[in-house]
Amino acid sequence: MSYVIGVDLGTSAVKTVLVNRSGEVLFESSQPYPLHQPKAGYSEQNPEDWVEQTLVSLRKLMEMSNISAEEVAGLSFSGQMHGLVLLDKDGHVLRPAILWNDTRTTAECRLIEETLGTDLLQIAKNRALEGFTLPKILWVQKHEPEIMEQAAVFLLPKDYVRYRLTGDFAMDYSDAAGTLLLDIASKSWSQTIAEAFSLPLSLCPRLVESFEEVGTLLPEIAEASKLTANTKVFAGGADNACGAIGAGILNEGQTMSSIGTSGVVLAYEERKELDFEGKVHFFNHGEKDAFYIMGVTLAAGYSLTWFKDTFAKDLSFDELLSGIDAIPAGSKGLLFTPYLVGERTPHPDANIRASFIGVDAGHSLAHFGRAVLEGITFSLRESIDIIRESGKTINEVVSIGGGAKNETWLQMQADIFNSRIVKLESEQGPAMGAAMLAAYGCGWFDSLQACAAAFIRPAKTYEPNPETAAVYNELFALYQKIYGQTRELNEKLAQYR
Numbered sequence: 001m002s003y004v005i006g007v008d009l010g011t012s013a014v015k016t017v018l019v020n021r022s023g024e025v026l027f028e029s030s031q032p033y034p035l036h037q038p039k040a041g042y043s044e045q046n047p048e049d050w051v052e053q054t055l056v057s058l059r060k061l062m063e064m065s066n067i068s069a070e071e072v073a074g075l076s077f078s079g080q081m082h083g084l085v086l087l088d089k090d091g092h093v094l095r096p097a098i099l100w101n102d103t104r105t106t107a108e109c110r111l112i113e114e115t116l117g118t119d120l121l122q123i124a125k126n127r128a129l130e131g132f133t134l135p136k137i138l139w140v141q142k143h144e145p146e147i148m149e150q151a152a153v154f155l156l157p158k159d160y161v162r163y164r165l166t167g168d169f170a171m172d173y174s175d176a177a178g179t180l181l182l183d184i185a186s187k188s189w190s191q192t193i194a195e196a197f198s199l200p201l202s203l204c205p206r207l208v209e210s211f212e213e214v215g216t217l218l219p220e221i222a223e224a225s226k227l228t229a230n231t232k233v234f235a236g237g238a239d240n241a242c243g244a245i246g247a248g249i250l251n252e253g254q255t256m257s258s259i260g261t262s263g264v265v266l267a268y269e270e271r272k273e274l275d276f277e278g279k280v281h282f283f284n285h286g287e288k289d290a291f292y293i294m295g296v297t298l299a300a301g302y303s304l305t306w307f308k309d310t311f312a313k314d315l316s317f318d319e320l321l322s323g324i325d326a327i328p329a330g331s332k333g334l335l336f337t338p339y340l341v342g343e344r345t346p347h348p349d350a351n352i353r354a355s356f357i358g359v360d361a362g363h364s365l366a367h368f369g370r371a372v373l374e375g376i377t378f379s380l381r382e383s384i385d386i387i388r389e390s391g392k393t394i395n396e397v398v399s400i401g402g403g404a405k406n407e408t409w410l411q412m413q414a415d416i417f418n419s420r421i422v423k424l425e426s427e428q429g430p431a432m433g434a435a436m437l438a439a440y441g442c443g444w445f446d447s448l449q450a451c452a453a454a455f456i457r458p459a460k461t462y463e464p465n466p467e468t469a470a471v472y473n474e475l476f477a478l479y480q481k482i483y484g485q486t487r488e489l490n491e492k493l494a495q496y497r
Contacts, residue, residue, distance in 0.1 A: 003067065004442060005058070005075035006428070006435030008239070009050055009158045011035065011099065016057045017428055018065050018072075019435040021444060023455025025428055027065045031057040036096065041103040044096040047085050050157060051164045055224045062226035069228045074213075076438035077236030078243070078430035079158025081178040084136040087160075089152040091169075095144065097157060098136045103350070105135035112138070112180065115196050123193060125177075125184040127278035129348060134180035138197060153205055158236055166215035166233050169205045174241035176207060177283035184284060184291070185272040210237040210286035211441045211448070234441040237286035240264060240294060242433030245286050247398045247424065248452040255387070255394050257380055257413060257421075258429070259403030262344075263300025265383035267293045267392060279346050280386050286437060287448055293390070295345035295383020300376045301402040303338040303354070307372050312365060323366035324373065325408045329415065329471045331367045333358045336375030337482050345383050347483055351494050357482060373409050374472075377416045378479045384417050396420045400427050414462040416472045425459040432456075 003026075008015040013032040017025045031053035036044045062069065082100040087093060098104075112128040112135060113120060120128060128135060133156070141148045155163060156175045163169055176182040176189075181204060183190040189204040208214060212235050222229040236242065240258075244266050247256045255267040269282075269291045276282060281294040299306070304317070312320050335357040342350040356371065388394055397419050403409055404423050414421040428435075436451045445451040 003072050004435050004438035005061065005072060006431040006433070006438065007054060007058075007075060007077045007161075007236070008242070008429070008431035008434060009054070009077060009079040009161055010239070011080050011101070014050065014054045014057050015431050016054070016061045017431045017435055018061055019432070019439070019455075025426060025432070027061055028431070029057045029060040029064065031060075035099075043099040043102040045083075045099060047093050047097050047157070047160050050161050054161050055221070058225035058227065069226060069231075072227055072231055073442040074232035074234060074438040076211075076234035076434045076441065077158040077162055078239050078434040079156060079161075079175065079236065081156065081175060081238045081240065082131050082133050083157045084133050084140070085155045085157065085160045086140065086147065086151045087153050087155065088150045091163070093160075094147050094150055095140070097160075098139070100131045102136070103130045105130045105139045106350070108135035108138040108142070116193065119192060120180070121275065121278055123183050123190050124180045125282040126180065127348060128180060129344070132178060132180045134193070134197075137199065141197070151203060154203055155205060159205065162214065162233060162236065165217055165221045167218055168215045170208045170214050170235060171205045172208055172210045172212075172235040172237050172286070173284035174210055174237040174286050178238060182284075184282060187284065208235045209288055210235050210241065211437045213441055232438075232442060234438050236434050236437060238283070239430045240266060241283065241286040241292065242430035242437070243400065244268070244292055244433065245436050245448060245452070246429050246431070246433035246456075247400050247427075248456040249292070249398065250287055250449050250452055253393060254398070255384075255396070256398045256400065257403060257417075259300045259376065259380075259399075259401040261300070261302045263297035263376060263380050263403075265295045265380050265387070267387045267394065269293050269392075274390060276386065276390065278348075280383060286433065293387050295380070295386060297338060297376065297379040297383075298342055298344050299338045299340040299354070300379070303336075303340055303376055304372055304402070306340055307368065311368070320365070320369050321373075321406055321408070324370040327366050327370045329468050330475050331371040331374060332363060333360065334363055334367050334371040335475070335479055335482065336371040337479070338372070338375050338379050343379075346386060349487070352483065352487060352490050353493070355482065355486060373412060374416070374475075375479070377409075377412055378476055381416050381476055382480070384419075394419055396422060398422045398424065400424065400429055410462045411465075414464045415468040416476065418464050418469045418473075420464070421462040422458050423460045423462070425457040
């Protein structure tokens with residue numbers, strides 16, 4: 001058998017990739033599905049849409065490739081984190097899934113913190129934020145008690161799709177880590193947390209490793225997807241964990257910067273006793289008995305999209321950024337903070353908002369464009385510094401996503417992070433990570449590290465310029481002052497929004 005498939009279940013679409021034994025992505029297919037926002041702050045999806053479009057995407061992938069279904073050894077998943085899918089005892093969905101970007105659960109977050117106190121960070125290693133799964137469960141418990149009474153198990157998005165494909169209930173550690181119900185260090189569901197909120201542990205599914213085989217395709221699923229019923233299915237992982245695998249972040253000292261709608265800095269970690277006091281996320285990796293540290297900028301690529309759509313709607317991104325290489329570091333005294341929708345790391349603040357500081361009559365569109373990129377990268381630098389403060393050395397960062405598509409931005413990352421930046425030859429992100437889990441699970445390689453060595457190839461590196469890095473260090477110190485000096489003002493302005 002010569003191929004594996006990676007399935008990446010995102011927020012707006014599902015992507016499938018067909019990968020050969022050399023790590024080449026031969027074909028890919030993507031299918032969108034709708035997002036429902038019935039009220040302000042609500043974000044929901046119909047889990048059946050995920051299943052239907054995953055099957056369509058798999059079928060199209062097989063039709064495009066024109067390979068024999070028997071040649072596909074297995075498939076695995078990457079999935080959007082935190083989303084709550086509640087099922088009854090017969091495995092039927094009880095209500096629409098509440099997604100990671102749903103913000104209705106602020107009261108439940110405060111309840112979790114008040115009830116658990118220091119136990120929360122000691123056990124779950126993360127603060128209670130609206131995006132996590134436990135606050136969503138508690139919201140249903142309070143506002144839809146009749147639904148909660150019927151609930152027999154909860155799953156996360158990719159786990160529901162996998163259940164429908166195989167008939168098996170399970171959740172991998174990397175995704176379970178984002179629920180606030182997992183004891184991160186012991187890799188077990190926390191009875192302490194569950195009992196504190198009168199939740200039976202039976203609500204939590206079986207825990208498995210990301211590369212663990214959990215079944216094969218049901219006959220009707222095999223027919224609908226154009227695959228065989230013997231196709232092996234592996235558990236998969238959270239999108240960020242799979243993104244790390246797909247970027248080769250599988251050894252101590254390796255770090256990744258991923259800029260999509262949000263921005264992520266992620267570092268591989270072996271020490272489970274670390275305590276970051278909730279300043280960054282600490283989750284289980286898709287690699288066995290490993291972890292990762294993660295900082296998040298909520299509006300990274302989104303800041304650039306917002307800027308283009310607001311001030312340069314008729315320009316392409318390439319046109320918008322065409323002149324920024326001629327603008328000196330610091331954009332002639334113009335600073336941007338990317339707090340368009342609040343912030344996550346190191347400021348978990350829903351009310352803070354973005355700003356341009358130092359606007360001058362001499363600034364052009366190119367100055368503003370560069371300032372936006374610098375502000376996004378400064379925000380990611382805050383996560384880099386927190387990780388460095390833990391004793392970790394960061395001399396090299398793999399850059400993926402939108403931040404890896406522009407030469408000037410790649411060099412900017414090198415200068416602001418004061419680290420070598422690596423751009424990959426073929427970047428498929430979480431979908432590649434899912435395919436690698438399937439390849440390893442199928443026994444193609446002795447380890448995920450060996451798989452990464454065969455599948456992932458660097459294309460180009462960017463070294464920091466010492467003089468520019470020194471300028472950015474001074475500007476970064478000014479950037480860090482903006483949050484504290486504008487927080488009170490933003491709180492007062494919130495009443496007018």
